[in-house]
Amino acid sequence: MPANFGLYGEMRPIIVDGERGAEVYIRPDMEALGEQIAERSREDALFRDAVVYLTCLHELGHALGLxxxxDFADIMYYFGFGGDIPGFFGRYRDKLNIREDIAGESGLSDGDFSQLQALYGLR
Ligand SMILES: [Zn+2]
Structure with missing residues (x-):
């Protein structure tokens, strides 16, 4: 089965008190994501954290309409285009020394910011 974010997580649009909302599901079982992801996650807890965080970010991007x-640089990159998927997560993991570093590393690319700006006028 080709790797895609559908294996990693899912966003479902919902209505909450008449307002648009989203349910975001993240698969925490790295063993189900293929041997490369599973092995690196077993060896490196920060790699697993990177997979979970970036998957949350991708799914929340869908919730926001992205x-x-x-573009492989984007959090909204579609894994169906192929490429080095462990590397996709690894490049973010390499920015981390401890788990708390995630709070200071957004994981968004210039392209992701451009999409957000187009939708919401953010700077
Ligand atoms: Zn997606």
């Missing part, structure tokens, strides 16, 4: 892209 579309998939073909």
């Amino acid at each position: 579309e998939h892209t073909a």
Whole structure:
């Protein structure tokens, strides 16, 4: 089965008190994500944290209306285009020394910010 974010997580639009909302599901079982992801996660807790965090970020991007892209730099990159998926997570993991570093490393690319700006006018 080709790797795609559908294996990692899912966003479902919902209505809460008449307002648009989202349910975000993240698969915490790295063993189900293929041998490369599973092995690196067993050896490196920060790699697992990176997978979980970036998956949350991707799914929350969907909740905010962001579309998939073909740019490997983007959090909204669609894994169906292929590429080095462990490397996708690894490049973020390499920015971390401890788990708390996640709070200071957004994981968003310039392309992701451009999509957010187009939708919401954010700077
Ligand atoms: Zn997606």
